Every structure is written in structure tokens, then in C-alpha cells.
Amino acid sequence: MLKYIDVANRIESTIKEQKLAQGTKLPSLMNLCEQYQVSKTTMVKALASLEQQGVIFQVQGSGIFVRLQKRPGFISLTTNSGFTHDLSGYKITSKTLELTTVTATSDLQEKFECPSDEPFYFLKRLRYIDDQVLCIENSYFRQKLIPYLNREIVEDSVFGYIQKALNLKIGFSDKFLRANTLNTEDAELLSLPPKSPGFFLDELFYSNSGVPFDLSQNVYNFKHAKFFMQSINK
């Protein structure tokens, strides 16, 4: 792990463990360098990273302050930490509905910049929060990068398997969000009346070298899914 990421994680852990409130002043840059035994460059990079993640805010000439990063019951769009982390305190479970091989639809061809005969694993799952359906997940995994998946793997953690067994490093992602009316099938799966609203979140995941490997098209139950994100000003 890069040194500045390690330092950033340690500062973040301290803030969380001590449950520091928004606005709490942290030690100065120089004091933090001394405390964590790192150079100014490393600490500056760690603080910039924490600021952009919404963990702190820096006021020129005044100091470094804690920012409130978690809102109980809200799913964070800022961090990629997953439901289990965001919704701790709730019971999160899932059910696999389908795992098949498909070839690239026109949408996949465009998003992955791939030919129409490229094979993908298609995985359809339901995710539950306290035994209520939270969302329908439709994921397309590129077989070029993920050559093998089975029911056992997808019922555990696909991302865990990708990272550990395949040594694929997960990089960044693009998220696309909109509201729309649910179709009949999705409304039924979500146990909602016909024509209920749905929150649609598509996410395209890239490896750390910038190659897209997974498109997840998720439909959220509007009654249970609320999202939160933290913006920073440039």
C-alpha cells in the first residue's frame, strides 16, 4: 500500500474510533507529520485524499477540520465501500436469480468498446435489507478479465474473488443515476405496486489500469434506498 494511503486510512480510523463531530479541529500539518512520522509531501497527499473523500475539510490559514462522512441509513455514493459497510446495523442478504453467459448487447458494446460476439457473465441478484427487497442487480462481467464464475462464487463476494483469486485490481467507476417508472417484472421483484417509481443506478467498474470489467445495472426500491454523497469545491 502506498504510504500516503496508509496514513490517510490511519487518520480516518482515528476520526471514526473517536467519533469526532463535524467541525472538530485536527492537529496542524506539521504536528500530523511528526505524529505519523512522515514527510510533508506524504502528509499533504494524504490530507488532499481525505479532503476529496469528504473525511476532512481544510481552511486556508485556519486549520484542518473533521467532516461528517456517514449518515445512518443512507447508502454512500462517495465511497465504494458497499452496502454492508454503509448499512451496518441492518441485515443485508442476497439471492441469486440467474447466472448465464451472454454476448455483448449494443449498450455493452458501447460501454466496453467491444465487439458484438464478446462473452459476458450475466448475473441477476436480489439484495435484501432486513428481509425487504432493497434492489435488483443486473451485472455483466467481462469474461476476458473474469474467465470463470459459478454460483458458489457469486453467492459469496464476486469482488472479493476477483481481487484474491484473479489478482485483478479494482480501480475507479462511473455511476449513472436516474428515476423512472418500474416495469411490471421489476415492480413484482421489488414487491411494489405496478408503476411505482424506481431509482436506477448503473455503475461501470474499471480495473486500476483503466479497463472496464463490470457493468452493474441496479434498480432500487424507492421505499428503502436513500443515497448520500459529499461534494467538494474545486
Added chain:
Amino acid sequence: MLKYIDVANRIESTIKEQKLAQGTKLPSLMNLCEQYQVSKTTMVKALASLEQQGVIFQVQGSGIFVRLQKRPGFISLTTNSGFTHDLSGYKITSKTLELTTVTATSDLQEKFECPSDEPFYFLKRLRYIDDQVLCIENSYFRQKLIPYLNREIVEDSVFGYIQKALNLKIGFSDKFLRANTLNTEDAELLSLPPKSPGFFLDELFYSNSGVPFDLSQNVYNFKHAKFFMQSINK
């Protein structure tokens, strides 16, 4: 302006002017330092900032690469650049429906941590995209920080006025997102059939010293509003 922000802006401008595609390799750290005549610390901070904004991605041992930051027709949730920037190419207009003084509701009291008698300006506007209603904006401006607003100011740019006339520096914001069924009034204002879905985006804006000054509760027309954001992995 801080030097690293200036450098980050200049690198971003170059990427945009040259319309560099995602995956384009940029010069090395050392070459960038030379090109922009700044120290390694400043450049490291500028690159960290650009990475967290989704402008670039860095691959350890391999280089610095361009990331695609704009999707035509999508409103960016990553940057606070506003509709006019995100939806350039479309005609964006607005209409003021109401500008009054109100005292803090329980929601405002909680979000601003203020007493129930604290006065706010309430501003209700419609925003249009190519003459179609894009969203209903319900904004609450804290009079403690923004003592005066009138129709002329709100019909121009409130944030422009706040920064120029009041010298209030805008810091960060928290966004809350969800889907729900529109109520009768909102459906009518958005020219949509009753019980259409709505995309609800609440945004709480803070000054650069961390004091909340504006809560905007916006209801988007699901037919015209699509959102895009870029995540980074920690």
C-alpha cells in the same frame, strides 16, 4: 488561489482543450514539474486533486492517464459546476415563483443546527432545459449569512452575488438523493401526469469555514434529468 489548484486547473484545461480521450497518457511527474515550473510537492497535490475529481487516474509504476469527465446530456454530481456548464449546448433558463422570509422548520433546525425562530429566505424557482421544465428548486438561504436578497438578484445568480457582493466563500456540500412519487402540485409544475416518478436531490451547502448557509431541495423531471458521477477507489 493556491498554487496546486492553479496547476490542477491548467492541466485540466489542457486536457479539455486538446479533447484528450480516456486512457491518454500524460507526461511523467518529473516532466510535469518541469513543464509547469512547480515543486514535486505542489504537483503531487495537484495530481491527487485531479484524480479525486475524476479528471485523471494514476497507475503505480505505469503513469498518469486521462479520465473521461463529461457525458453529454448528463448532469455531473462529482463537480459543483452547475447546469449551465454540464448541459452546455442546451438552452437553460429559469423562472422565479416565490421569494419570501420564513422561519426554520424542524428539518431546517436539524440541518442547520439552529433555533426555530431563525429567519431564512425561501426561494422557489423552475429551471428549464430547451423550454421544458427540468426541475423545481426550493432553496432556503440563511439570513444570518445572506442578509439581503431580492428578485433581481435571484433572477441573475444567487451564488455569484453571495461570492462577489457578500464575499462569502463557498466550501463543500452534502447531497441526498432518492426517487419517489410526485405530489399533485409538483407533477403539475413539471408538466407530468399525476403520480409520475420524481428524482429528489437535496443539497446542503457550507461556507469554506464549514458553516451551512443554503439548503436546496430540488425535484427533477425524470424525463429530462440524468445524472453522472465518478468514483475513485481509496
